[in-house]
């Protein structure tokens with residue numbers, strides 16, 4: 001979505017991610033983290049090889065639980081998991097389609113190119129079913145399905161500034177739910193993978209994270225809380241630094257809506273021009289980060305470092321990732337449960353990092369992470 005339609009939808013979606021809402025949703029994230037440990041215990045073959053896939057399955061299950069609610073004993077048994085994993089598996093065909101869509105929305109409309117058409121019916125059907133069920137249930141579950149019901153009860157969405165109105169139909173809300181999967185799963189998995197990759201080759205930092213996690217669990221008698229996750233300062237620094245080194249999304253894109261001149265360098269930009277910000281390069285630029293390839297969580301000891309103009313793993317400005325707070329909480333909760341029970345070793349194949357040929361994501365191709373159970377906790 002662009003322009004006024006995007007603005008109105010963004011206004012409707014932003015309140016989902018307030019601290020108060022996330023705190024209520026925390027029980028879903030906590031359960032997802034615990035279910036991940038059980039899943040790994042029951043599938044020991046996942047411990048040694050294809051770590052990214054296991055982590056992505058976890059993110060898909062966890063986002064599925066936050067969208068559709070906890071509908072089965074384990075979030076890994078959800079009927080949505082398999083379809084969602086299949087929908088977002090990149091193939092040669094899907095890569096070609098999304099390249100055309102990125103390069104020319106006009107051409108993709110002319111050629112009637114659609115990315116996920118075969119999953120439309122399933123998703124809209126699932127969202128419709130859940131919304132209808134919830135309308136008759138008492139009590140709040142604090143997931144996206146609850147929010148959909150509330151949005152529909154509040155009636156037409158209106159933008160006072162532009163006068164634009166939109167009906168929160170099942171189809172529109174299903175589209176949003178689907179977008180949460182498509183925008184959320186792989187970047188969250190890449191964030192966890194990048195963090196474990198660095199911890200797996202820096203045992204000193206890994207040890208510090210383990211100590212922070214263990215002492216939190218011990219102080220809380222084994223029960224994690226929203227506040228305790230927010231208070232883990234060292235983990236926060238480690239995550240910030242690994243998102244610097246491995247920003248899941250390598251560049252940001254914008255389209256100019258009027259002729260302008262960039263203040264730096266006096267560069268003219270015509271209306272309609274697409275402009276890209278090279279996030280990965282900025283994060284690795286020695287002008288901004290001395291010894292940029294060194295993993296040093298202390299760089300983020302101050303909040304100012306997180307707010308700097310060049311640090312943008314979640315983007316910048318009006319289009320900043322709407323799921324950022326949710327994602328950070330989800331990623332940290334997953335990491336905490338995981339690292340309470342496992343330690344990691346990073347395995348590089350060769351001396352130089354090679355990257356996957358991917359549309360948007362930055363993902364190393366020749367790295368894997370071994371998951372090793374920590375005996376005292378399993």
Ligand code: HEM
Pocket residue numbers: 010063179180181183184185187188189191248249252253312313314315316317318319320321322323324326327328331
């Ligand atoms: C660590 C995980 C994540 C990372 C690194 C990430 C990163 C990003 C980035 C870089 C953008 C583009 C921002 C820009 O252009 O300025 C974006 C947009 C977006 N993200 Fe995320 N994201 C993550 C997780 C999530 C999750 C879990 C959700 C959903 C619950 C989500 C929903 C979205 C949406 C809806 C947009 C489009 C926002 C808009 O255009 O208004 N993201 N994300």
